[in-house]
Amino acid sequence: MNRLKKRSLYFTPLLSIALILGACSNSDENNTGTETDENTDSEQATEVTLEDATGEVTIPADAERIIAPYMEDSLLSLDITPAAQWAIGTSVLDYLQDDLADVPTIEWNLPLEMTIEADPDLLIFSSEAAMSEGSADDYKEIAPTYVFTDEEGADWRKQIDVIATLTQNEEKAEEVLADYEDTAAEAADQVNEMIGDESAAMVWVMGDQFYIFEEQRHAANVLYGDLGISVPSFISDLGETESAWNPISLEAMADLDADHLFLISAEEEAGLARLQDSSLWQGLPAVQNDQVYNITDSSHWNLTGNLANRKTIEDVLAEFGS
Structure with a gap:
């Protein structure tokens, strides 16, 4: 059985950044005009x-x-x-x-x-x-x-x-979105240095069922879109992401050809031991090469958002760098 790399996900949210609004002028006439504009803006707001x-x-x-x-x-x-x-x-x-x-x-x-x-x-x-x-x-x-x-x-x-x-809060939004793009671009460069064009996939265990992240499902947007990680052919063959997320059988994962696997599951999930103990799982390339990363908190992998994506990026960098 392969050695799973485990880390307990814990994080500190981003510090708040205050927006500073102000206006300066050099004459009484300009001051009057500025005050009028500000009053108008206040009424419109x-x-x-x-x-x-x-x-x-x-x-x-x-x-x-x-x-x-x-x-x-x-x-x-x-x-x-x-x-x-x-x-x-x-x-x-x-x-x-x-x-x-x-x-x-x-x-x-x-x-x-x-x-x-x-x-x-x-x-x-x-x-x-x-x-x-x-x-x-x-x-x-x-x-x-x-x-x-x-x-x-x-x-x-x-x-x-x-x-x-x-x-x-338009100025704050611009700041947040621009900073995310910078963070993702920098992380993508680091990931490329770590694994090159190797591929990755995500398996979520919930209860006794297994779910594969299609190319545009939740955190897959981060891995494949923002970080530029290669998509394994198994994932590409799943086709477009549907609104309904259906579980996949253990047998159907036999051809999961990803070089790296993120196994997303709380330790108490009923299906986790069944998956890890199966000869099918143990025969997968990522498992054979000890490139399986156990993620115990699924909450930010199962949606997308500024803070969620940043947590996912942190996880990916930490696991690839361990």
């Missing part, structure tokens, strides 16, 4: 009107109690602490808990009564389908509501852009 999936919406620009289920990554990236955080029962986004430990939870589907009790100033949904407990009109009776289109809601960069517009 009381609300934001834009199109969402439901049509034209007007959102107050001074919202403080914001709930954006499963988009807490984007909120925190803009230095916004949500009024309540996404949860399924007691399960939360583990990788964000250093920032969200004291934030109350709200069920993932935002039941109307629970949403009323949370007393939000602004609700943000990733898609119309995310409003499973009521209509947009139902939620708009509780608080101003913005609903992403499916395409935009699935794009974490677009999430940050839109939320920044809703909260007047």
